[in-house]
Amino acid sequence: MAAIGGTRVNPKKFHKNQIPFYLYLVPIAVFMGLPIVYIINHAFKPMDELFAFPPKFFVSHPSLINFQNLFQAAGTSTIPISRYVFNSLLVTAAVVFLSVLISTMAAFALSKMHFKLKNTIFEVNNLALMFVATAVTIPRYLTISNLGILDTYWAHILPQVAMPVCLFLIKQFVDGVPNSLIEAAQLEGAGSFTIYRKIIIPLIKPAIATGAILVFQNVWNNIETSSLFTTSEGVRTLAFYMNTLSTAGTVQGQGMAAAAALIMFIPNLLLFIVMQSSVMNTMAHSGLK
């Protein structure tokens, strides 16, 4: 247990003291890795293996048939697939950027500033956090139609920008930024915006990265805004399109769904790999507390 506390220097090479850690970590890590192995395997399964009973985990005769079916189906539709990809990218990028900006600003205000109704606002956020999203779809539809943004990109972007979970997570990290740092900056004459940009943002980068990943996968996989708030195909997203293709009800639909799942998953993985160093490692060097 002593080693857990991190009292030792970083080992340069393998030492037998590390064996117990691997004994715990490796089996659990294998379990954690299962879903990814499964997604990849599943997408390459030919028809007979997809429906095999009992289901098999690994593919034995990998084939590209699912992808071929998927692109064939995509080729028959009137709108090119690139349009859906563009829509998805645009919407996701806008939501991630705006929602991180809004959440960090709000978190900074809630955590480090003093004004009336501060606690009430945070309570409201906590209430919104718990509320079932399904229950607000119809009121949201009414709002969106009243705003006159039905069937536009705004209908995708605006409802998803304020994410209570994101604010909640980020605020906890801003709480950890020492007040003395901010006071020092104030003494030097820094205004609120400078403090926000030069102190808060750099120090909570890990939280921002985590929040961004959460928002990204929420938006990227979201099919509800497409099916509820839009009617023309031209503004719908890739997730929605993939979903309609793969739930067409045919036998091939299953295989296409598997292929679509892999395609939808790849951007998640890429983003994570790009961000993982800032998610995982900067916390140690950020000088918090």
Place this chain on the structure above:
Amino acid sequence: MSKKKRNPHDKRRITRRTLREWGFGYLFIAPWIVGVSIFFLYAMVRSLEFSFSKVELSNGVILHPLENGIFENFVKVFTTDVNFPTILANFGVGLVLQLPVIIAFSLIIALLLNSKIRCRSLFRMIFFLPVIIATGPVMSKLTAQGVSSVPMVSQNALLSILSELPEFIYQPISNLFSGLIMILWNSGIQILIFLAGLQKVPRTLYEAAKIDGASGWESFWKITLPTVKPLILLNSIYTVVTLATGGTNEIIELIYTATYTATQGYSYAMAMSWIYTLVVSVILLLVFLLLREKSDRHVVYEQKRVVIKGVPVKNG
């Protein structure tokens, strides 16, 4: 209020400076308030209104007053639907059982990941990976194929002993076992948050404790745990919220079906979701009361003092 408590001498300058600070506060939070009021608050108020009336969805929404008392929809949820109370109870018990498992598991994993081993960053990645696919349809497919259950447990004698217990206790426990892997997959963010907290514990503290003769076990209880205690609260709340609003939840599915079923009606589904929200809030409140900081504060405070020594502090 808290401002005054911090700097009592500020009292005479309440006028312009305080107002200015308030202004910046509102300025920073304004975009968020606008977003939440339009797309959450307004929608929630409307849904509350809907739950107390009869909704006719035609070209727009027409609300009719209820015939049998204002709580008709709420009463109906408990009287007409056989499933809802059972599912709700199961969910509640399941949540209470899963929460400590997830928290303990993620803390242990975070401790392991914080130790000095090779391939540490690779392991960290693997443990965070499920988070990025957890929302996808992949999860439900995996569960359907039984990947998420531990096969040994279901044939185990343990479950046959447990089955002597009353149904409402037995069911959540067996669910706990069959969803064990699911729980592991759900703990990526929690592991990350704990890890962030653990990395901030100054190593000198452990060294000092070691010199004073503390065992690893003791320094875990006396140093590590007090430091991560605020994070335990944060993680518990996060866990409850994700479990309660996640897509794989039976109640959410029930509400979803009810929302789009003509026979039951929209207002009925609204009543259901408000009951559900209340139950989740009560659970969260209990979690909060149980885990909030009390006497441990001085420990954390002293650590802060240790670390910020050398940084110029205004007041002291």
